[in-house]
Amino acid sequence: MQKMLAVEARALSFRYQGQHTLVLDKVNFNLEQGKIAAITGLSGCGKSTLGYCLSGVIPRLIKGDFSGEVNLQGRVGIVFQDPDTQIFLPTVEDELAFGPENLCLAREEIREIISCNLELIGLKELRTENPATLSGGQKQLVALSGVLTLSPDILVLDEPLSQLDNSAKDRVKSILLGLKEEGKTLIIMEHDKKNLLLADQIWCLERGRLFQLPASGEVNQGE
Amino acid sequence: MNREIALELKNLVFSYRPESILIEQMNLALFKGEAAALVGPNGAGKTTLGKLMAGILKPSSGQLIIFGEEGKTLPLHRIAQRVGYCFQNPEHQLLAVSVEDEIAFGLKYRSAGQDHISRVTESLLKLFEIERLRKAFPLNLSWGEKRRVVLAASLALDPEFIILDEPTNGLDDEQIETLNRVLGGLHERGIGVLLISHNQSFVEINAQRILQMEEGKIVNDYCL
Amino acid sequence: MSMTTAFSLDPRTKLFLVACLSSCAVITTHWAFLSGLWVVSILLLLVFGISPWDMMKKIRLLLYMVIFIAMMQSIFISAGQALITIGNISLMTTGGLLMAMEFVFRMLIIVCSAGILSTSNSREIIQGLIQLKLPYELAFMASLGIRFIPVFAEELRNTMTAVQLRGIDIRVLPWRQKIEVMTGLFQPVVAGAIIKSRSLAMSIEMRGFRAYPTRSSYLLLKYERKDYVVMICSGLLTAILMFGYFFWFQA
Numbered sequence: 001m002q003k004m005l006a007v008e009a010r011a012l013s014f015r016y017q018g019q020h021t022l023v024l025d026k027v028n029f030n031l032e033q034g035k036i037a038a039i040t041g042l043s044g045c046g047k048s049t050l051g052y053c054l055s056g057v058i059p060r061l062i063k064g065d066f067s068g069e070v071n072l073q074g075r076v077g078i079v080f081q082d083p084d085t086q087i088f089l090p091t092v093e094d095e096l097a098f099g100p101e102n103l104c105l106a107r108e109e110i111r112e113i114i115s116c117n118l119e120l121i122g123l124k125e126l127r128t129e130n131p132a133t134l135s136g137g138q139k140q141l142v143a144l145s146g147v148l149t150l151s152p153d154i155l156v157l158d159e160p161l162s163q164l165d166n167s168a169k170d171r172v173k174s175i176l177l178g179l180k181e182e183g184k185t186l187i188i189m190e191h192d193k194k195n196l197l198l199a200d201q202i203w204c205l206e207r208g209r210l211f212q213l214p215a216s217g218e219v220n221q222g223e
Numbered sequence: 224m225n226r227e228i229a230l231e232l233k234n235l236v237f238s239y240r241p242e243s244i245l246i247e248q249m250n251l252a253l254f255k256g257e258a259a260a261l262v263g264p265n266g267a268g269k270t271t272l273g274k275l276m277a278g279i280l281k282p283s284s285g286q287l288i289i290f291g292e293e294g295k296t297l298p299l300h301r302i303a304q305r306v307g308y309c310f311q312n313p314e315h316q317l318l319a320v321s322v323e324d325e326i327a328f329g330l331k332y333r334s335a336g337q338d339h340i341s342r343v344t345e346s347l348l349k350l351f352e353i354e355r356l357r358k359a360f361p362l363n364l365s366w367g368e369k370r371r372v373v374l375a376a377s378l379a380l381d382p383e384f385i386i387l388d389e390p391t392n393g394l395d396d397e398q399i400e401t402l403n404r405v406l407g408g409l410h411e412r413g414i415g416v417l418l419i420s421h422n423q424s425f426v427e428i429n430a431q432r433i434l435q436m437e438e439g440k441i442v443n444d445y446c447l
Numbered sequence: 448m449s450m451t452t453a454f455s456l457d458p459r460t461k462l463f464l465v466a467c468l469s470s471c472a473v474i475t476t477h478w479a480f481l482s483g484l485w486v487v488s489i490l491l492l493l494v495f496g497i498s499p500w501d502m503m504k505k506i507r508l509l510l511y512m513v514i515f516i517a518m519m520q521s522i523f524i525s526a527g528q529a530l531i532t533i534g535n536i537s538l539m540t541t542g543g544l545l546m547a548m549e550f551v552f553r554m555l556i557i558v559c560s561a562g563i564l565s566t567s568n569s570r571e572i573i574q575g576l577i578q579l580k581l582p583y584e585l586a587f588m589a590s591l592g593i594r595f596i597p598v599f600a601e602e603l604r605n606t607m608t609a610v611q612l613r614g615i616d617i618r619v620l621p622w623r624q625k626i627e628v629m630t631g632l633f634q635p636v637v638a639g640a641i642i643k644s645r646s647l648a649m650s651i652e653m654r655g656f657r658a659y660p661t662r663s664s665y666l667l668l669k670y671e672r673k674d675y676v677v678m679i680c681s682g683l684l685t686a687i688l689m690f691g692y693f694f695w696f697q698a
């Protein structure tokens with residue numbers, strides 16, 4: 001039985017404004033709902049750029065030569081690579097509330113979501129702290145929770161574990177697996193081999209081309 | 224073995240806010256040529272300690288001694304001539320309009336010869352595989368590229384001791400391998416390093432001494 | 448006790464207070480009156496638990512600029528009696544000096560007002576504006592616009608640290624190099640601030656900002672009795688002051 005495709009990208013090409021080379025060159029990518037895909041590749045190969053395309057940041061918010069087509073089934077959320085530029089409210093609590101507020105949820109519900117997320121991710125003590133004065137890893141966790149509270153159907157995570165300590169890594173990994181259980185679709189950019197075990201399928205980006213590697217976790221279904 | 228001290232903290236106290244002290248009465252000595260690693264959970268105070276040692280943050284009380292000189296009275300640029308530092312977030316350190324300038328910047332205004340500058344710059348561009356980006360605007364690079372530019376720029380100054388905050392963050396396996404080689408080279412030349420990292424295998428390869436930090440204290444200090 | 452009470456006033460009350468203060472400062476033109484108003488705003492700062500001295504230190508640069516502008520003003524405006532003359536050109540006049548003083552006092556009062564507002568965090572102020580029926584987009588955008596200033600300041604600070612971390616002391620460089628470094632830093636600092644603000648806007652957009660025409664809010668502000676007391680008092684006081692001002696100074 002073929003499951004529904006949550007993410008479908010066809011012939012994506014992109015070149016940053018003022019650059020000569022294509023970062024992405026006719027990239028195709030499919031992902032079924034409820035799966036985790038990891039995207040690897042050398043630093044500078046265009047993983048973040050691919051994440052922008054898949055989440056609609058390109059072409060909406062970043063200029064350049066874009067062509068191709070992306071179909072998403074559901075709401076998308078993206079956590080960027082640099083935690084510093086995703087944090088702007090004066091308390092961790094406000095930061096987590098920002099997404100649900102935009103979705104017009106009721107106050108009580110937002111409170112519930114915040115408490116639940118802080119508990120899960122282990123930031124309960126930092127609830128009223130100013131996120132700008134947190135440590136690198138703590139900021140990364142805040143940036144992640146700020147998107148998780150939106151409960152998107154499709155989640156793009158750009159190296160979400162890179163500054164975390166081991167226990168936080170484990171916590172986040174189990175959260176991600178939990179999301180998968182709930183039927184969410186995840187795309188994770190990752191360098192670290194150990195974290196690739198999380199994924200159902202692994203893709204490698206090289207010189208603008210994307211190809212799928214033999215899966216490490218589950219047996220590769222379909223195709 | 225009689226080893227000379229490079230950086231030393233004596234009864235050092237530090238707090239960001241008066242009501243909560245982060246680092247309390249810390250005593251610590253890092254030796255010349257030593258490769259040490261500072262590890263610990265998020266929010267333990269590793270970055271803070273690194274910045275204190277590099278003179279970027281000033282201790283609330285206590286002493287920091289840098290190659291025998293009182294650190295409190297030394298201006299940052301003087302400290303930086305001997306102690307290198309790389310931020311956890313590479314963006315905080317970028318200041319030039321091209322990758323090339325970024326690497327050459329320090330040498331250029333410290334009256335190094337033109338030959339020397341271009342030789343150092345070229346070799347570092349090559350080492351970190353950023354030759355193709357030499358004219359690129361540093362702030363537009365990818366995260367890992369920024370990291371490499373910053374590492375190159377700090378190494379260009381040829382410090383006697385260098386503090387690297389999460390240097391493997393954003394690098395792929397091959398580049399971590401390169402960094403391992405670079406650190407091996409520094410060790411051979413007797414240049415001390417302090418690595419702040421969550422990457423266990425990286426730490427094990429490059430450090431002889433492990434400083435484990437928790438809640439602003441060194442709770443464990445041992446040699447591998 | 449008064450300090451913590453003032454601190455916890457509703458941001459809308461603070462906005463009202465600041466509006467009273469600054470409208471007094473803008474409408475009136477007499478230096479004596481303005482100086483009195485300035486003393487009042489310093490007292491208010493103290494009530495709100497802010498040390499005026501620390502604050503002045505923080506915004507030193509702005510103050511220098513204000514004083515510089517005031518000096519230029521006093522030189523170019525000629526009115527009243529001449530104080531300093533070169534040949535038969537009067538360089539500084541009593542009128543010019545008074546104008547300059549008025550300008551300085553006004554700026555000081557506005558700075559103090561900003562200090563009062565800074566006792567509420569940005570989210571609270573935004574919420575205050577929203578509950579005053581300002582559209583939420585405008586309130587957030589205004590706050591993001593204002594945020595550009597601290598982003599820029601931080602970018603500048605980081606860059607200055609970065610320069611020193613390269614072992615360079617700009618102060619001791621020869622003039623030619625000093626100018627070279629400074630002009631060279633200009634582009635990365637400005638571009639850096641713009642790139643960061645843009646990334647921030649990107650993150651905000653991707654978190655569903657403006658997805659719907661309305662927006663709920665987790666924070667809810669409620670007036671308390673002290674808010675009403677403060678607002679009524681400051682409103683009355685302002686009215687009395689204005690009346691007195693026009694009666695005494697203008698008549």
Ligand SMILES: Nc1ncnc2c1ncn2[C@@H]1O[C@H](COP(=O)(O)OP(=O)(O)OP(=O)(O)O)[C@@H](O)[C@H]1O
Binds near residue numbers: 017045048081
């Ligand atoms: N705004 C920009 N303008 C011009 N070039 C850019 C811009 N952003 C990225 N690039 C270039 O595009 C390429 C791909 O960048 P991208 O950030 O997607 O890489 P990445 O795979 O995420 O790398 P990393 O693992 O280091 O994060 C890089 O060579 C980078 O220099």
Ligand SMILES: Nc1ncnc2c1ncn2[C@@H]1O[C@H](COP(=O)(O)OP(=O)(O)OP(=O)(O)O)[C@@H](O)[C@H]1O
Binds near residue numbers: 132138263264269272
């Ligand atoms: N500018 C600041 N103002 C106030 N508190 C701060 C500031 N920077 C850091 N802190 C606090 O100091 C503590 C230590 O932070 P630090 O950045 O040193 O941690 P770290 O060990 O480097 O963590 P990580 O592994 O996440 O980078 C944290 O609890 C953080 O909230």
Ligand SMILES: [Mg+2]
Binds near residue numbers: 048081158365
């Ligand atoms: Mg990237």
Ligand SMILES: [Mg+2]
Binds near residue numbers: 136269
């Ligand atoms: Mg840190």
